[in-house]
Amino acid sequence: MRFMTKHFGEIELGEEKIINFDNGIMGFEDYKRYTILFDIESGEKPVISWLQSIEEPGLAIPVINPLYVREDYNPTVEDELLISLGELNDENIIVLLSITVPSDITKMTSNLKAPFIINSDTRKGCQVIVENSDYPVKYNVYESLEKIKKTKGEK
Template identity: 70%
Template sequence: MLVKTKYFGEIDLTDDKIITMERGLMGFEDYKNYTILFDSEKEKTTISWFQSLDEPGLAIPVINPLIVKPDYNPVVEDELLKGMGELTEENLVILLTMTVPSDITQMTVNLMAPIIINSDTRKGAQVIVENDDYEIKYKVYDKLKSEDKE
């Protein structure tokens, strides 16, 4: 399947790379199909892109939460994960959306609304976690800077 994107040009995707978000993303409920893109020019990439297949201009930077918060353990109501299939340690993928302003030292991740994906069924959902101590704008610049040095 040939997909047009604003930032990555045309990409050729196989069906096993398509993630279906039945409720879409918060603020983008009409867009249901996504894929994860990586910066192929770098050997080790920390940040990847959650690219909409329905809207070429919608590509959200995402990151594995354990990179910025090693003890990240979201509590999610089971009802929110219905329809995704059985989640196990092997098929569970959790991503945090990032906000990267012009002053990159102010970049943040949203710990309150992770994207949860079942890699077996390729179904996902963005959910609100029940952890009251997780921030919507958790600053990560210093954590990523130290990650780059390792």
């Protein structure tokens, strides 16, 4: 399957790479089909990826593994919110956080309150509001990302 994206140009993608969000995602409920895009040229696992809509070329949300943001991230989610994803376990669950990147990169934030949860086996996903009161919608991630760069020896 070929589809066009605003930021990445034309993409060739197999059906096995499409993630279905039955209820869409917050603010974009009409768009249900997504994929995860990242730069694989470096050969390393990317820190930041993109949740790209298959249906809307301009809809690409930067996402990050929450453990890069907060090593102790452990959201509390009602089980019934995840039933539609199928059986989740340590092997098939993917949790991602959206990132907002303003012009001043030191003010980059991540939404700890509304993660994307994906079952890689069923290729179904949802976005949920977690019950943890200490997880804000805007959590500064600049320092966390700087630590990762220093660990990798980057400047």
